[in-house]
Amino acid sequence: MYATLNTKSASNEQRNRNAKDPAMLKMSHLSKVYRTHMVETHALRDFSILVREGEFVAVTGPSGSGKTTFLNIAGLLEDFSGGEYWLDGVDVHGMNDDQRSRLRNEKIGFIFQSFNLIPDLNLFDNVDVPLRYRRFPAAERKRRIDEALTRVGLASRMKHYPAELSGGQQQRVAIARALAGSPKLLMADEPTGNLDSLMARGVMELLEEINRQGTTIIMVTHDPELAARAQRNVHIIDGQVTDFEDEPKLRSEGRGARDEGQSMEAVA
Amino acid sequence: MFNYYLQLGLISLKRNPILTALMILGIALGIAATMTSLTLLHVMGSDPIPWKSDKLHYVQLDNWDPNQPYDQESGNPPDQVTYRDAQALMEAGKADKQAAMFKVAYPIQPENPEVKPFLALGRATYGDFFAMFEPPFQYGGGWDHAQDTQHGRVVVLSKETNEKLFGGQDSVGKKVRMNEIDYTVVGVLGSWKPRIKYYDLTNGTLNDPEEFYLPYTTVIENKSNASGNNSCWKNSEPGWEAYLASECIWQQFWVQLDSPARAAEYKSFQENYVNEQKKLGRFPRPMNNRLYNVTEWLENQKVVPKDVEVQVGLSFAFLLVCLVNTIGLLLAKFMRKTGEIGLRRALGASKPQLFSQYIIESGVIGVSGGVFGLLLTLVGLWMVRLLYESYANVARLDWSMVATTIALAIAAAVLAGLYPTWRACQVAPAAQLKTQ
Numbered sequence: 151m152y153a154t155l156n157t158k159s160a161s162n163e164q165r166n167r168n169a170k171d172p173a174m175l176k177m178s179h180l181s182k183v184y185r186t187h188m189v190e191t192h193a194l195r196d197f198s199i200l201v202r203e204g205e206f207v208a209v210t211g212p213s214g215s216g217k218t219t220f221l222n223i224a225g226l227l228e229d230f231s232g233g234e235y236w237l238d239g240v241d242v243h244g245m246n247d248d249q250r251s252r253l254r255n256e257k258i259g260f261i262f263q264s265f266n267l268i269p270d271l272n273l274f275d276n277v278d279v280p281l282r283y284r285r286f287p288a289a290e291r292k293r294r295i296d297e298a299l300t301r302v303g304l305a306s307r308m309k310h311y312p313a314e315l316s317g318g319q320q321q322r323v324a325i326a327r328a329l330a331g332s333p334k335l336l337m338a339d340e341p342t343g344n345l346d347s348l349m350a351r352g353v354m355e356l357l358e359e360i361n362r363q364g365t366t367i368i369m370v371t372h373d374p375e376l377a378a379r380a381q382r383n384v385h386i387i388d389g390q391v392t393d394f395e396d397e398p399k400l401r402s403e404g405r406g407a408r409d410e411g412q413s414m415e416a417v418a
Numbered sequence: 419m420f421n422y423y424l425q426l427g428l429i430s431l432k433r434n435p436i437l438t439a440l441m442i443l444g445i446a447l448g449i450a451a452t453m454t455s456l457t458l459l460h461v462m463g464s465d466p467i468p469w470k471s472d473k474l475h476y477v478q479l480d481n482w483d484p485n486q487p488y489d490q491e492s493g494n495p496p497d498q499v500t501y502r503d504a505q506a507l508m509e510a511g512k513a514d515k516q517a518a519m520f521k522v523a524y525p526i527q528p529e530n531p532e533v534k535p536f537l538a539l540g541r542a543t544y545g546d547f548f549a550m551f552e553p554p555f556q557y558g559g560g561w562d563h564a565q566d567t568q569h570g571r572v573v574v575l576s577k578e579t580n581e582k583l584f585g586g587q588d589s590v591g592k593k594v595r596m597n598e599i600d601y602t603v604v605g606v607l608g609s610w611k612p613r614i615k616y617y618d619l620t621n622g623t624l625n626d627p628e629e630f631y632l633p634y635t636t637v638i639e640n641k642s643n644a645s646g647n648n649s650c651w652k653n654s655e656p657g658w659e660a661y662l663a664s665e666c667i668w669q670q671f672w673v674q675l676d677s678p679a680r681a682a683e684y685k686s687f688q689e690n691y692v693n694e695q696k697k698l699g700r701f702p703r704p705m706n707n708r709l710y711n712v713t714e715w716l717e718n719q720k721v722v723p724k725d726v727e728v729q730v731g732l733s734f735a736f737l738l739v740c741l742v743n744t745i746g747l748l749l750a751k752f753m754r755k756t757g758e759i760g761l762r763r764a765l766g767a768s769k770p771q772l773f774s775q776y777i778i779e780s781g782v783i784g785v786s787g788g789v790f791g792l793l794l795t796l797v798g799l800w801m802v803r804l805l806y807e808s809y810a811n812v813a814r815l816d817w818s819m820v821a822t823t824i825a826l827a828i829a830a831a832v833l834a835g836l837y838p839t840w841r842a843c844q845v846a847p848a849a850q851l852k853t854q
Contacts, residue, residue, distance in 0.1 A: 218848070222848035225764065225848075227763065227764055227846075227847045227848040228846070228848045247768055247769050248768045248769075248770070251763070251766055251767060251768035251769075251771075252766070252768070254764070254766050255765065255766020256766075260764045260765065266757070266761045266764075268758055268761070270429050270430065270433055271429070279761075279762065279765050280765040280766050282419070282422055283762075283765060283766040283767050283768075283771060284766065285419075327765070331766075
């Protein structure tokens with residue numbers, strides 16, 4: 151009962167395409183419980199999702215629904231309590247910190263709402279951070295940094311510090327940093343949340359461009375307009391998944407359509 | 419990666435110059451206090467002649483009062499020997515080299531009328547002294563056995579005395595008038611300042627070496643009293659000859675024994691000698707001979723004063739206080755960087771990698787604290803020399819102590835950095851990324 155399978159059997163064509171695409175991210179019956187000595191909080195429960203290579207998936211949901219927990223677990227930043235998680239064909243369960251760090255470094259690029267650039271480092275050194283942990287030789291790092299910054303249009307400002315840039319430019323640097331290691335999966339957490347609409351549009355276009363070139367993107371967002379631009383929407387409520395297929399009619403059909411699938415929202 | 423971490427450490431330290439300065443100052447103060455007292459301990463406790471300290475032995479015999487030991491508390495035999503025992507041991511010549519010696523004070527009467535006569539402290543000893551203790555010679559050398567037996571009127575001058583009398587020129591062959599007798603200079607020493615005057619601990623362990631050296635036999639012939647310590651457990655008869663025959667102790671006796679087997683032989687010789695003397699009615703106490711090598715002798719004589727040891731303990735306590743302070747500051751610093759730590763984790767840094775990064779940052783503080791602490795140590799030692807003149811020779815840094823200073827500072831800073839670094843690495847990366 152993967153989220154993507156919670157669709158009507160009608161979209162056979164879609165299914166065929168999906169079958170050809172290997173899974174980039176696959177969670178099944180995943181749960182995450184936070185325990186304090188008094189309370190158990192179920193941040194995610196029986197959470198299943200499948201994201202295929204090359205997809206652009208928007209994850210939406212109200213505050214506290216578990217979006218960020220999902221992103222953290224997907225990004226190997228947090229452990230999960232139960233279930234299975236496969237990242238690009240690798241079973242993540244039982245990996246130690248070192249293995250997870252390496253996998254994260256190789257496969258995943260992060261983009262955050264607040265950019266999270268290191269203020270003491272110039273753009274070049276900021277983009278360099280993940281490459282350093284990858285232990286690339288200096289020449290290779292330089293080539294990749296040049297390329298990544300060129301791709302986001304900031305190659306000429308390599309020696310500048312984050313504080314000297316606008317918010318949109320900072321987010322572009324963050325995107326360059328995420329891209330420099332050529333990850334297969336880009337995780338974006340409200341990437342335009344701190345930007346005005348003009349800059350947000352620019353960043354969005356950049357993400358779409360990156361996706362067109364083959365990188366899988368999972369983007370958490372509040373903004374329905376942005377979510378609409380993604381190929382597929384996943385809705386999280388109360389730690390459970392509701393998947394909208396990427397056909398507009400499903401979304402417009404509303405609740406009825408969803409009820410036919412094994413929607414978790416219905417259970418909630 | 420080391421260079422990268424080092425770079426990051428420097429950038430981070432530059433970012434909070436005041437906090438950084440406080441941490442470096444804290445380490446430096448603790449290090450300086452510790453190193454100042456540790457240097458005194460190290461120099462006082464270190465081997466003054468490491469290449470042969472196991473060969474040179476100090477001879478002790480117990481000729482003391484049958485009713486009262488020489489040293490009730492430690493049970494040590496007397497720390498000097500009588501003239502007659504020194505003579506007997508010299509004549510027996512059982513060691514590879516041997517030298518009886520005592521301290522003398524002679525007025526020196528320079529030929530140069532511009533230099534006024536002055537009282538100088540010297541050492542009456544045998545020619546072997548120079549081969550045994552190896553003072554460096556600037557000109558000439560020591561005297562030979564013939565001069566010892568013939569009561570030669572020869573003298574070896576210290577560098578300083580030669581400066582005073584001859585302006586530092588090669589004075590070998592020239593005459594020096596001392597106490598109305600002319601002596602021919604056979605040698606002039608170079609700079610020689612053993613930090614501990616180990617060959618004569620009975621007259622001030624931190625004193626400078628002598629200003630001149632005369633043959634022992636000549637000084638005895640002159641009937642010159644020792645100007646060092648003289649202890650008697652029964653009064654000597656009046657007269658010079660009677661004094662020489664008395665049980666008064668006023669001489670030091672050193673032997674060089676080139677192998678442990680030779681040392682064992684010498685020990686049994688000592689025993690035989692005392693047994694023979696017992697037959698003559700001397701040595702009424704039970705057998706209590708000693709034959710310490712240099713390091714054993716320094717230890718036995720407690721050359722390192724107790725208060726220096728206490729001081730070292732106190733300064734280490736102070737260093738600990740400084741470290742606790744540094745731990746607090748580092749903790750504050752690293753905890754402020756949880757955002758960056760979370761981010762680096764997200765970008766692929768493993769915990770060990772982050773641990774290395776922050777430990778190296780602590781190490782950078784350690785190196786800086788060490789260098790600054792070294793300067794403060796020099797100031798501290800300078801103040802010790804200013805306050806205690808007798809410590810002028812020992813309150814000095816040597817290379818091993820410089821290395822120790824830096825090593826101690828790095829160890830201290832890394833130790834101080836361990837807990838804050840560990841705490842920093844416990845940061846849940848996910849929690850930080852949202853809130854930054």
